[in-house]
Amino acid sequence: MRSSITLKLFLAILATCIVVALAMGMAVRYSFDSGFDDYIRERESQxxxxLAQALAAEYIEAGGWSFLAESGDRWGRSLRLSRYARPSDGGHDHNGRPPGPPPRVVLQDDDGGWxxxxxxxxxxDWTRHPVTVxxxxxxxxxxxPPMPMVLNDEVDRRFQSRQLRATWVIVGLSVLLAALVSLLLARLLLVPVRRIAQATRKLADGDFDIRVRVGAPDELGRLARDFNRLAHSLARNARLRRELMADMSHELRTPLAVLRGEIEALQDGLRAPDEAALASLAHExxxxxxxxxxLRELSLADAGALDYRMRPLDLSALAARVLDATRDRYARAGLALDQEIAPGLxxxxxxxxxxxxxxxxLENSLRYTDSPGRVRLRAGVRDSRIVLxxxxxxxxxxxxxxxxxxDRLYRVESSRSRRHGGSGLGLAICRSIVQAHGGEISAAPSDLGGLAIRxxxxxxxGGIADAAGDAPATNQE
Structure with a gap:
C-alpha cells in the first residue's frame, strides 16, 4: 500500500488502541485472578x-476437649455443621457436587498439642484461627493456604477457562472496533488536509482564485484561513503586476511615440530642426x-538597498528651504503657497x-491643483508626534x-490625469521614504476642498528645540 499520511495515522491510532486493549485485557485478567484468590481466602476464613464457633459450643457443652476422644464422629460432625467439609459417604452434597477429600484442617489445644x-x-504460611470461649x-x-483455583476442582477449571476465553474474545472485538474507528478517524481528520493539499496544487498551477472552506476553529481551521489569505495576497499581487506591466508599457510607449513622431517629421522634412523641435525631443x-x-529608486527601496544617512536635522529649516525653491513655479501656475511651520522641529x-x-x-499639489488655487504646508507637533x-x-x-x-502608477484619471506629465510613482516613492524614517503617510480630503497628504x-x-507644542496641526474633514 502506498505510504501516505492517512495510512500512517491509521496505523498509529490502531497500534495505540491494540496496546491499550491488550493492557486492559491483562489488567482485567490479573484483577480477576487476584480477586478470585481473595474470594477463596475470605471464604476459607468464614x-x-x-467451625470455631461450632467447636466452642461443643467445648462448652462437654466442659473441655474430651468430647473428641469419646466419639470419633464428633470432629466430622463439627465439620459438617460448619459447612466446611463435603460428605465423604460416597454420595453428593445438596448442590449436586461429588464428594471430595477431607479438609486439611488441624485442631490444636492452647498449648499447641494435636x-x-x-x-x-x-x-x-498456614492460617491460624483461635477457638474462643x-x-x-x-x-x-x-x-x-488455599491451592490455586485452577487446581481446586473441575468446576473451578471450567470457570477459569470460560473467563479466559471471554477476556480474549473481548480483546479481539476491541481490536476490530479500534481498527474500524481508527480508519474512520484517519479519513475524517485528513479531509480538510486533503482539501488544502488539492487547493495548494491548483494555487501552484496559477489558479489564485481558489479558496478552501474554513471548518472548526482549530489548527486546521487556522491553516485554511492562512491559505485563503495567501491566495488572496497572490491574486492581488498578480493583478498589481499585470496592471504595473500594462501601465509601464503605456508610460514608456507615450514618450517613445512622441519621439518617433518628432524624429520622422524631421526626417521627412515636415518639421524644421529648430530650437522648438529640439526642446520637444529633450522634454520627452x-x-x-x-x-x-x-523605477530604479522604487526597486532599490523594495530591496532595502536605498542609502540613508541618518543624522539630526532641523525639519523646520528644511521645509522652508524647499518651499522657497518652488515658490516661483507656484506663482507662475497661479497658485498661492501658504506656510505654517513651527520653529525648531x-x-x-x-x-x-x-x-x-x-x-x-509639493510637485504633486502643483500638478493637480486647478488655477487659481491655494496650497498650504503645515508642520508642528500634535499628540507627541511631528505632523507635516x-x-x-x-x-x-x-x-x-x-x-x-x-500605489505605483495609480492616478485618478477623471481629474488628476496623465496630461499633467506625472509618472504615477511620486507618492509611492514618498511612502517608501516615510517608512524608512519610521513614520506614516496618509491621504484624506482637505478642508480647502482638495486633497491633504499627512x-x-x-x-x-530632542525632537523639538523651541516651544513648538502649540504649532498648528491639520484640520481634515
Missing amino acids: RLDS LAGPHMRPGA AGRSVGWLLSP IERLNRLVDD RLSGDERRLEQLLANL EIADTAPSVTAEQLPRLF VEWPLTD
Missing part, C-alpha cells in the same frame, strides 16, 4: 470462623529619464531624502480612491 484433623506438620483462647484451628527624453529613475533623518519627499509632495501636512484646493478624490493613491513621525528626545 468457614474457619464457623487434638483432631490430619497428622500434618503446620507450615509457617468466654473471651479466652482454648484452641487453634490451622489451615494450609527627460520624461523617460525621470520614469527610469523613479528636529528629526533624525537623511536630509537629501527628506528634501526629495517634500519636493515630491500639505493641503490644496480642488479638485479632490473620492473616498474609494484615497487608499490607492500611494506625514507623521514619532516625537523622540
